Amino acid sequence: MDELARDFFGRHPDLSLAALGSQANRASLDLMPAGCSATFYAAEQHPSLVERYRDANALAFPGDLTLPGWVLSDLYLLPGAIGMLACHGRFLEVPTRKRLNLGPDDVAIAAAYYAAPTVEPGTFIGVSLLSLVPKIVAGAWVKALTLKMLRAKRLRGVAQWASPAVRVHTRMGPLRVVSSVPGTHEFRAKSFVYESDLTDALAWTGAMARRAGGTPAEKIPAADTERLAALCERAEGGERIFVVPPGLDAGGNVLIKYGQ
Numbered sequence: 001m002d003e004l005a006r007d008f009f010g011r012h013p014d015l016s017l018a019a020l021g022s023q024a025n026r027a028s029l030d031l032m033p034a035g036c037s038a039t040f041y042a043a044e045q046h047p048s049l050v051e052r053y054r055d056a057n058a059l060a061f062p063g064d065l066t067l068p069g070w071v072l073s074d075l076y077l078l079p080g081a082i083g084m085l086a087c088h089g090r091f092l093e094v095p096t097r098k099r100l101n102l103g104p105d106d107v108a109i110a111a112a113y114y115a116a117p118t119v120e121p122g123t124f125i126g127v128s129l130l131s132l133v134p135k136i137v138a139g140a141w142v143k144a145l146t147l148k149m150l151r152a153k154r155l156r157g158v159a160q161w162a163s164p165a166v167r168v169h170t171r172m173g174p175l176r177v178v179s180s181v182p183g184t185h186e187f188r189a190k191s192f193v194y195e196s197d198l199t200d201a202l203a204w205t206g207a208m209a210r211r212a213g214g215t216p217a218e219k220i221p222a223a224d225t226e227r228l229a230a231l232c233e234r235a236e237g238g239e240r241i242f243v244v245p246p247g248l249d250a251g252g253n254v255l256i257k258y259g260q
């Protein structure tokens with residue numbers, strides 16, 4: 001992974017890795033994930049960076065999913081840290097920069113990821129992934145490096161079957177389908193809970209490089225929510241079902257494998 005990460009930052013020298021969280025969390029993070037140096041910003045001392053994160057988040061998640069300020073403080077910054085790819089404003093496309101009210105030399109957030117700690121040591125819940133710079137795999141890189149900063153062993157998260165984010169998530173390896181989404185999530189009907197095993201470094205690196213895959217046993221249209229809901233039910237019943245890399249094909253089908 002170190003070599004791939006070096007190559008990514010070599011190709012994008014304007015990007016740098018950062019973590020933003022409560023001062024108390026600094027010591028628990030690995031600030032050299034995959035050999036990349038990360039700058040830690042204590043949220044208490046960098047309120048304008050917190051604002052910039054909130055603005056970037058609002059751009060990526062408008063409407064129903066807008067992040068309330070208290071959730072950002074209580075559930076993101078206090079228990080953990082947000083991983084970021086930082087850059088100068090000029091790295092962003094002009095319309096994006098304008099919508100964020102950023103000058104060319106302002107510090108900007110190109111991509112960010114937050115995963116929340118759980119009661120199970122080493123297990124995190126993916127909460128929020130955003131990228132404002134498409135086509136350079138920024139989403140997968142910020143996700144992978146943040147999970148490494150957090151020393152995560154296992155990740156669970158909610159994803160929408162038809163979202164390009166499924167392709168990003170499968171860069172961490174196959175996604176085990178865990179269940180439908182508990183509770184009253186706004187996108188419950190078109191989402192599922194997945195789990196990524198992050199303990200096999202070689203497999204993770206292969207997935208990041210898109211070397212790993214697996215022949216799907218079945219391709220299910222991402223819009224076929226009935227069939228996909230049935231899949232979640234089978235997973236809840238104990239069957240092992242995976243979404244295999246790259247997750248979604250060009251025709252909008254989810255790539256499914258059973259067993260193992």
Ligand SMILES: CC(C)(COP(=O)(O)OP(=O)(O)OC[C@H]1O[C@@H](n2cnc3c(N)ncnc32)[C@H](O)[C@@H]1OP(=O)(O)O)[C@@H](O)C(=O)NCCC(=O)NCCS
Nearest residue numbers: 060129130131133134135136137138139140164165167246
């Ligand atoms: C999802 C998101 C993070 C991806 O950003 P990114 O990493 O910069 O995206 P990229 O351009 O590198 O594309 C990532 C992958 O999705 C694919 N993709 C991008 N747009 C796509 C589309 N409209 N349809 C299908 N696939 C698409 C790319 O081909 C790429 O696949 P690859 O990894 O196999 O190469 C970004 O679009 C975003 O912030 N969206 C809004 C917030 C959101 O939905 N977050 C996810 C919540 S779970």
